[in-house]
Amino acid sequence: MTNQSTQILLIDDDPIFRLGLVTALAAFADLEVVAEVDTQTAALERLTTLLPQEQVNLIILDLALGRSLGSPLTGLSLCQQLKTDYPDLPILLLSAPSEPNQLAAAKGLGVEGYCAKGCAITLIVEAIGQVKAGQSYWQMLPIPTHSLPPPRWHNQLRQSGLQQIEAALRQVTAQLQQGNLSRLDWLFWTGRRRELLTARWIVNQLLPTDGAIVPSDNNYAEPLPRLTSSSPRPPVPQNSLRQSSTSALSKTSSEALQFQPSTPQGMTLTKLDSSLANLTNTPLEIDILQVEKRRELLRTVLYKFEEILDALRFSQVTREQLIQKRSRLLHDLWYVSLTDFFGQYSTLAVGNQMIEMVDILRQNRDIVQRAILDKIPLVIELVANRLFESPLMIDNVSYPAHTPEAMARAELLLQNLIIQVANGVIQPLLNSFSDVEIVKHNFYDKRLISSREITRFRNNLSWKYRRDELVDEPRSIFESRYNLFVLSDIGIKKVAIYSPRRQELEELQGTQLAVTIAYEMRDAIAPRLRGIVGWVGKGVVYVLTQVLGRGIGLILRGVIQGVGSAWQDTWFSKNGERGK
Numbered sequence: 001m002t003n004q005s006t007q008i009l010l011i012d013d014d015p016i017f018r019l020g021l022v023t024a025l026a027a028f029a030d031l032e033v034v035a036e037v038d039t040q041t042a043a044l045e046r047l048t049t050l051l052p053q054e055q056v057n058l059i060i061l062d063l064a065l066g067r068s069l070g071s072p073l074t075g076l077s078l079c080q081q082l083k084t085d086y087p088d089l090p091i092l093l094l095s096a097p098s099e100p101n102q103l104a105a106a107k108g109l110g111v112e113g114y115c116a117k118g119c120a121i122t123l124i125v126e127a128i129g130q131v132k133a134g135q136s137y138w139q140m141l142p143i144p145t146h147s148l149p150p151p152r153w154h155n156q157l158r159q160s161g162l163q164q165i166e167a168a169l170r171q172v173t174a175q176l177q178q179g180n181l182s183r184l185d186w187l188f189w190t191g192r193r194r195e196l197l198t199a200r201w202i203v204n205q206l207l208p209t210d211g212a213i214v215p216s217d218n219n220y221a222e223p224l225p226r227l228t229s230s231s232p233r234p235p236v237p238q239n240s241l242r243q244s245s246t247s248a249l250s251k252t253s254s255e256a257l258q259f260q261p262s263t264p265q266g267m268t269l270t271k272l273d274s275s276l277a278n279l280t281n282t283p284l285e286i287d288i289l290q291v292e293k294r295r296e297l298l299r300t301v302l303y304k305f306e307e308i309l310d311a312l313r314f315s316q317v318t319r320e321q322l323i324q325k326r327s328r329l330l331h332d333l334w335y336v337s338l339t340d341f342f343g344q345y346s347t348l349a350v351g352n353q354m355i356e357m358v359d360i361l362r363q364n365r366d367i368v369q370r371a372i373l374d375k376i377p378l379v380i381e382l383v384a385n386r387l388f389e390s391p392l393m394i395d396n397v398s399y400p401a402h403t404p405e406a407m408a409r410a411e412l413l414l415q416n417l418i419i420q421v422a423n424g425v426i427q428p429l430l431n432s433f434s435d436v437e438i439v440k441h442n443f444y445d446k447r448l449i450s451s452r453e454i455t456r457f458r459n460n461l462s463w464k465y466r467r468d469e470l471v472d473e474p475r476s477i478f479e480s481r482y483n484l485f486v487l488s489d490i491g492i493k494k495v496a497i498y499s500p501r502r503q504e505l506e507e508l509q510g511t512q513l514a515v516t517i518a519y520e521m522r523d524a525i526a527p528r529l530r531g532i533v534g535w536v537g538k539g540v541v542y543v544l545t546q547v548l549g550r551g552i553g554l555i556l557r558g559v560i561q562g563v564g565s566a567w568q569d570t571w572f573s574k575n576g577e578r579g580k
Contacts, residue, residue, distance in 0.1 A: 006031050006132050007055055009046065011078070012062040012094070013038040015332040016311050017117070021060075021094075023315035023325070024121045031128065040066060040078045051086065058132050062117075063095035063102055076102050076109075083110045090131045094124065113137035169196050186260050264411035265302065268418070268487060272298055277491035283460045284485070284492070285423040285430065288448050297425060301337045301418040308333055309386055319388060322380050329383070330373040330421070331365065338362070338425045348438060357433075364428035371465060372424040375473075377482040378499065382413040395498050412495065416484040419492065430458055470511050477501045 008025070010033050012018050018036050025031045034055055037043045050056040059082065065075035075095075082091060092113040093106060103114055113131040115124050116139060123139070130137040172193045175181070181189070259266035276294050278287050286294050308329065317325070339358055346357040384390040389401035392409045399406040433439045440449050448457055476483055481496045 004030075004057075006128060007034045007057050008032065008128075009034065009043070009050065009056045009059050010036045011038075011043045011059065011065060012036075013065055014062070015335050016308060017062075019308070019325070019328060019332055020311040020315040021124075023312065023317045023321060025125075026321060027316070028125060031125065038065075043078065044081070047086070051089075057089070058128065059089060059091045060094050060128075061091055063093050063106060076105055079106050079109050079111055090134070092127055092131045092137070107138065115139050165196055165199055169193065172196065181260065262407075264407055264414050265306065267411050268302060268415050269299070271415070271487035271489065272302075274487065274489055275491050276487075279488070279491045280485070280494040282485075282494065283457070283464055284419070285426040285461065286419070288430070288444050288454075288457055289426065290443065290445050293443050294422075297337075297341050297422045298418050300341050301333070301421045301425070302414075304337045304340065305333055305414075305418065305421075307336075309383070312383070312387060317387070319380075319384050319390070322383055322387075326380055327369065327374060330376060330379065331369055334368060334373060334421055334424050335362070335365070337421060338428070341425060348433070348436070360432050361428040364431055367431070368424040368427055372420055372427065376417055376420045377484070378413050379417065382410060382417065385410050393499075396500075409497075412484055412486050412497065415486045419485045419487075430461070434458060477504045 008031065010018055010021065012021075015038070018038075022033045022036065025033060035046050035050060037046055047056070061075065061078065063075040063079075065078065079091060079093075082089065087110070090112045092115065093103070093111060094115050094117055095103070096117050106114070112134075113127050113136060115127045115137075119139065127137040127139065172189055175185075175189045259269050261267070261270065272295055276291055276298070278284055286297065289297065312322075312329075322329070338361055342358050342361065344358060348355040348357045381390070381392060385392055385401055385406070391398045391400050392406045393399075394405055394409050399409070401407075429439065429443070434454055435451055440454075444454075448454060472483070476496075480498060480501050482499050484495050484497060485492055486495055
């Protein structure tokens, strides 16, 4: 590799993969990912700004780019356009090794290199160096399937191997479902399960098939192939919302994750079986959902968070890198949760138009990031606790990761995280499709299905955002606490935890600063004012009782005595006259 820094434009529509690759490459000082994009259009636009300033000298591209939009040739066509417009800009394909025909076509277009997704990071770095130096690097380019069909013994070997792996997976699953496992045993069996899943993936990739499908347990279902433009599309009824089967199957795959019941994620999953009623006085975006949809969304966010943690473990991220990637991590969690919940290929029939629902919802990402995701507290502390078993600070006391106090705090942080991300998933739905009948009947609670109730619900949310920004958040900062939404056995409740927020307090400006000053003035004046009022009150009581009261008492006594004397004089005078 040359001494010059390699500046990379990464083009891939999988946010979790991008996060893992960028984190892994950050360990190499001479490699820098200067930009990331997820579409062909965005890639070409970014190049027009980066190339004139010589800010990019290598492209890493996923050949499967654009499959989610129904076009199987988007990645290949982008290669052709790049080689036409920028022939001297080297390209390294980083794709699944299941595209032999398109890989061969890309090589024919002049693409310089290829590595399979999932290979070692050292291999990718080696390929980047050779491609940057003007050399070619093609990692075991597969033979196109149409030119060399697999022999029959390959299929027999593949079936035999997969059956053995499935049997071992069932045994491992049975072990993980036992509730009395120690943490060491649980880690062992979890690692064993990942090894078997990796082995099954390798068998599927290295041993081709002629089309025979080996039956497999639903708990270990493989993702369906991406939908292509040549695939037949079923008609969409006007009164229903078509959701992708890949979304449903990915949920099944995610739910194969096993959570030990005593862990924060296991406790959280158990509490998701409650009514999920909002027991607070604060409206939440997920309140508009049917209970089952609410439960499904929260589970989706929980499983996607675990997948992102696995990606971070694979990339060997450090705690310092976590701090830098906080916003990116939350955005990716929101992105994949939204896509999985609504379905990558969900199509909404509105009048005579067919709208790709997820594409519209993703356009709200900046609003969601600013209003919800960036305000989720203690995310780095939670992730560091899960990845590195870092201790958690509770009331200024550090508790090791496996103590009951730390696990209880991690559970609260995890539950608040998934609830807030779920709110972020529903917010674009309310912004873009709040009163669309198909959406209302598929997602909304029946009590909130009328236009009047939806408008009232959105107004309540709007007021909540203003109150949070202007009053509640400054007050929480001033009082050194965070308000968390957590799960209980009967629903969602709000709890407050102590946490120093001195830096945030010093950065407050405008109305928020005025609110904290008002609270400070109240705290400073109130005791003195109460003292003054108390002293004045005692003086008033003294005057009324000791001065005026006694004076009035003496006057009344005199009056009574005078009246009594007059009455006696009258009585005696009458008696005297009567005696005469």
